[in-house]
Amino acid sequence: MRIAIIGADGQLGTDLPAFFPDDRVLPLLWPSFDITKRVAAGRTLAGLKPDVVINTAAFHRVDECEDAVETAFEVNAFAVRDLARLCRDLGAVLVHFSTDYVFDGRKRKPYVEDDRPGPLNVYAASKLAGEFFVQASAERYFLIRTCGLYGSAGCREKGKNFVETMLHLAESGRRPIRVVEDQVVTPTSTVELAARVAALVRTDAFGLYHLTNEGACSWFEFARAIFDLSGRRADLEPVDSAAFGAKARRPAYSVLENRRLNALGIPPFSPWKDALAAYLEGY
Numbered sequence: 001m002r003i004a005i006i007g008a009d010g011q012l013g014t015d016l017p018a019f020f021p022d023d024r025v026l027p028l029l030w031p032s033f034d035i036t037k038r039v040a041a042g043r044t045l046a047g048l049k050p051d052v053v054i055n056t057a058a059f060h061r062v063d064e065c066e067d068a069v070e071t072a073f074e075v076n077a078f079a080v081r082d083l084a085r086l087c088r089d090l091g092a093v094l095v096h097f098s099t100d101y102v103f104d105g106r107k108r109k110p111y112v113e114d115d116r117p118g119p120l121n122v123y124a125a126s127k128l129a130g131e132f133f134v135q136a137s138a139e140r141y142f143l144i145r146t147c148g149l150y151g152s153a154g155c156r157e158k159g160k161n162f163v164e165t166m167l168h169l170a171e172s173g174r175r176p177i178r179v180v181e182d183q184v185v186t187p188t189s190t191v192e193l194a195a196r197v198a199a200l201v202r203t204d205a206f207g208l209y210h211l212t213n214e215g216a217c218s219w220f221e222f223a224r225a226i227f228d229l230s231g232r233r234a235d236l237e238p239v240d241s242a243a244f245g246a247k248a249r250r251p252a253y254s255v256l257e258n259r260r261l262n263a264l265g266i267p268p269f270s271p272w273k274d275a276l277a278a279y280l281e282g283y
Contacts, residue, residue, distance in 0.1 A: 001023045004052070008028060016054060045087075052095060062123045072123060075126075080096060096141065099145060100146070101121065102145065103119075104251055110216075145256055148212070149188050174235075178244065188269075189276070192213060196269065209260050212256050
């Protein structure tokens with residue numbers, strides 16, 4: 001297969017090629033490839049003739065989205081609409097990523113694919129709009145919601161991922177390190193996510209999927225596990241969301257259940273703490 005990866009130098013995009021060893025991987029990097037430039041993007045994809053297009057591009061600085069509403073929707077919704085139409089016209093499968101933040105967190109048990117979304121912030125609303133466009137415009141697609149990504153490449157748009165940020169703060173001697181304890185998520189390894197994406201695209205079981213590591217923790221518990229597993233000492237202080245003062249509202253609970261993936265018989269994700277330990281071994 002010919003696999004075009006949009007954002008191939010990003011946190012997830014960097015890990016994907018290793019899971020397509022027998023395929024032709026076509027890396028597409030910003031700014032030379034910009035999904036908001038519909039005509040140029042279409043010309044490039046038409047020339048490449050991909051069988052699969054994996055889109056990892058997004059505007060996901062959550063608090064900035066509150067002020068940059070037009071940019072959030074341009075990147076996360078309207079460009080995704082155009083990309084879905086391009087893939088349909090080219091006969092390519094589209095793989096697109098969404099977020100646990102499309103839910104409002106009131107359920108308090110893992111969300112499945114059929115649960116009704118309820119976005120609390122601009123970022124989440126723009127990503128949900130992108131989901132709707134994929135479902136309306138693409139003929140063959142894998143729409144993947146995931147959560148709390150961290151990988152060896154870091155996050156180009158945000159800078160360091162959460163694990164790197166915590167380790168950097170500990171090494172700098174910052175005291176205290178304040179982390180929210182009233183938001184429950186599932187930290188997810190990009191290596192494990194990439195492996196499941198590669199397995200999915202070799203099926204014809206198209207549709208919406210939740211893909212995360214197994215289990216759940218608060219961001220505070222995640223930070224504590226990072227320090228415990230890495231052997232670093234840190235002055236860690238739990239705070240609530242109100243005290244943290246973030247501009248955008250986050251769901252208090254956004255754990256996802258991998259129900260559809262597990263039904264396919266694809267090897268399950270590891271528990272989040274095991275995946276974190278594996279990541280830290282190679283850090």
